[in-house]
Amino acid sequence: MERCVWRLIKKMKKPFIQANDIWKIYYMGEVEVPAIRGISLEIEKGEFIAIIGPSGSGKSTLMHILGCLDKPTKGLFYLDEEDILKASENRLAAIRNDKIGFVFQQFNLLARRSALENVETPCLYAGKSRRERIRRARESLAKVGLEEKRFSHHPNQLSGGQRQRVAIARALINDPDIIFADEPTGALDTRSGDEILEIFQQLNKEGRTLILVTHEKYVAQCAQRIIHVKDGKIDSEELIAQ
Amino acid sequence: MIASELAKVALQNLMINKLRSFLSMLGIIIGVTAVIAIISIGQGATEMIQETISSLGSELITISPGYRGGWGGRAARTAGGIFTLELGEELRKKSPNVAQLVPSIQSGGLLKYGENNYQASIVATASGYENIFNHTIAEGRFLIAEDVDNCRKVVVLGSNVARELFGNQNPLGKKITIQMGQGRFIFEVVGVLESKGQVMFFNFDNQVYIPVTTMMKRMTGSKYVNSYSAQATDSEEAIKQVEFLLAKKLEDPDLYNVTSQEEILETIQQVSSTMILMLAGIAGISLLVGGIGIMNIMLVSVTERTREIGIRKALGAKKKDILIQFLIEALVMSMVGGAVGLVLGWAVSVLVSRYGGWTPTLSMFSVVVGIGFSSAVGLVFGIYPAMKAAKLNPVEALRYE
Known part of the structure; x- marks a missing residue:
């Protein structure tokens, strides 16, 4: 009886992301170039984590793997109790669509689409009806604080901060479990950068899991836990007292 | 499910590069125009020749x-x-x-x-x-x-x-x-x-x-x-009878020839349909060239939009979604080209037959050939670039500058 309960608790407490000794090795001809060299990591739902490290440390590669954009060469990687190494490409696409949202340094908006259409895109791939897509996109854009008159603007008619808001709205539209942000303030001035970070903190307060990749210490300070990556390995971890 | 949405996206993309889309369609337009015009002019002319021959007297x-x-x-x-x-x-x-x-x-x-x-x-x-x-x-x-x-x-x-x-x-x-x-x-x-x-x-x-x-x-x-x-x-019977009599009388079958109007008509029909097929075949080559043009522009488009493909994949687009998007673009180009070619070909054959003095015929056959061939060309030459797009690795595509 006791054992059963213990098992149950263990099962319930299984972390959302569980990575065990994962490696990512690139092959340049005959030469092996390991970008990730045995990283183990556990992330619970609701955490706000910053991954920090100098350029070339492998932090972006780590984010790509955790975000199911790429598979590790070896190791164990579970996301929401699903074995990612065994998942098909289509399954990974479905996971990215359903459970993950991305925010990039260069915004990565579709240049020829309006803000609203950009935000709709993940919903399109989820097979939602046009009405549903528009409703959700408007909701999402309102949440990140973009003025309604800008909904029909194309990315080149928006400022950097506004573009990043659109990108965040897009990441939020399918109500993902986790959001990855790769240098989200890197292309912004300090003021817009701070506004974007405020949005992230707000999202975390609402219970959303966030992983922020950055090389700037002050950006990482927003998180609860900072993971330092160096040479493809975790160098150290620190907890931030809120 | 989302095919209609992807078609809309494809159409929008074609509208953004209007000149480029038009130029790549031009090959198909010219090809289909030529095929339709040749077939309907040929058919009209053949019908006129047959009519005049029949006017000589049947049988x-x-x-x-x-x-x-x-x-x-x-x-x-x-x-x-x-x-x-x-x-x-x-x-x-x-x-x-x-x-x-x-x-x-x-x-x-x-x-x-x-x-x-x-x-x-x-x-x-x-x-x-x-x-x-x-x-x-x-x-x-x-x-x-x-x-x-x-x-x-x-x-x-x-x-x-x-x-x-x-x-x-x-x-x-x-x-x-x-x-x-x-x-x-x-x-x-x-x-x-x-x-x-x-x-x-x-x-x-x-x-x-x-x-x-x-x-x-x-x-x-x-x-x-x-x-x-x-x-x-009854020309068939008559030929038999005449040939029988002549064989009896003259013995050597090389000394005479018996031909009926129907045979001549048949020969003309054969010759003209062979000619039409040959000419249409030559015109078909320009369709092929048009298809290569579309493939070329689609390959350029895939390379240009590598980053877009990466973004779409990151947002959850499956291989199939990307494939369909690019395939529809190629298909729309070739089918619009085919439709324009159909109209132009028809116009050309109406003009030519006005000079030739026969009634132009637009057969179902040439319409099917025109539209069918152009969409087949779009499909065949669009599938490779579309597959190339669908196969892109999302991480590499996102890094592409």
């Missing part, structure tokens, strides 16, 4: 001499000295399916009336010729049995000949001189035929008709005629 059978093969030093030439008036009579009497049969001798001569002269083809034949060839008499009469029986020196003129020799005068009853070889003969004009125009390589309006006996007895002294023309009640 027409021609019995002409065969060719004697050249051998050693001898040149090949048509067999002569075989067909007599009596043989013709016999063929007519003994073949139940031959309604009428007339002999004819083709020759040429200079016609003179007063100051006017005209070089015409002279056909020496008998009464009944006008029925077999569907000639209509404009003035006077055609040759009659008495003319032939009595070797009368009477002549019936084709409309061109009458106009050239007599202008606005009434030619009936006038005497003209026919100069043939060394001889000069005076003939009386008894009739003028209505214009029939050019039929294939033949202009009936430049011919004059005289009794065959007059030609043989009074002018050339020959005992033989060139050929027979017959009207059958």
Whole structure:
């Protein structure tokens, strides 16, 4: 009886992301170039984590793997109790669509689409009806604080901060479990950068899991836990007292 | 499910690069235009030729001499000295399916009336010729049995000949001189035929008709005629009967040829459909070139939009979604090109047939060929770039500058 309960608790407490000794090795001809060299990591739902490290440390590669954009060469990687190494490409696409949202340094908006259409895109791939897509996109854009008159603007008619808001709205539209942000303030001035970070903190307060990749210490300070990556390995971890 | 959305996205993308899309469509447009125009012009022209040939008289059978093969030093030439008036009579009497049969001798001569002269083809034949060839008499009469029986020196003129020799005068009853070889003969004009125009390589309006006996007895002294023309009640049966009789009489099958109008029609149909197919095939090559143009532009487009593909994949697009998006773009380009080509091809064939004087035909066949081929081209040449796009690795595509 006791054992059963213990098992149950263990099962319930299984972390959302569980990575065990994962490696990512690139092959340049005959030469092996390991970008990730045995990283183990556990992330619970609701955490706000910053991954920090100098350029070339492998932090972006780590984010790509955790975000199911790429598979590790070896190791164990579970996301929401699903074995990612065994998942098909289509399954990974479905996971990215359903459970993950991305925010990039260069915004990565579709240049020829309006803000609203950009935000709709993940919903399109989820097979939602046009009405549903528009409703959700408007909701999402309102949440990140973009003025309604800008909904029909194309990315080149928006400022950097506004573009990043659109990108965040897009990441939020399918109500993902986790959001990855790769240098989200890197292309912004300090003021817009701070506004974007405020949005992230707000999202975390609402219970959303966030992983922020950055090389700037002050950006990482927003998180609860900072993971330092160096040479493809975790160098150290620190907890931030809120 | 989302195919209609992807189609919308594809259309929007084509509209962004209007000039580029148009230029890549141009190959398909030209190809389909050419195919449609050639097929409908060809069909229209063939129909017109068939009509004019049929106007010569249906169930027409021609019995002409065969060719004697050249051998050693001898040149090949048509067999002569075989067909007599009596043989013709016999063929007519003994073949139940031959309604009428007339002999004819083709020759040429200079016609003179007063100051006017005209070089015409002279056909020496008998009464009944006008029925077999569907000639209509404009003035006077055609040759009659008495003319032939009595070797009368009477002549019936084709409309061109009458106009050239007599202008606005009434030619009936006038005497003209026919100069043939060394001889000069005076003939009386008894009739003028209505214009029939050019039929294939033949202009009936430049011919004059005289009794065959007059030609043989009074002018050339020959005992033989060139050929027979017959009207059958059933051309297939009639050919059998005539061939049977000739085989019995002449023994050597190389000495004669029996052909029916239907056979000639069939031959023309075959020749023209082969020609149309060949020309359409050549036009089809430009469709192929158009397809390569589309493939080229799609490959450029995939490379240009690598980052977009990466973004879409990061947002959850499956391989299939990317594939369909690019395939639809290629298909829309080729099908719009095909539709434009269809309209242009139709316009071209209407214009050309106005000059040619026949009614243009737009068959279902050419529409199906035009649209079918262009979409097939889009599919075939669009699939490779689309697959290339779908296969892109999302991380690498996102990094692409």
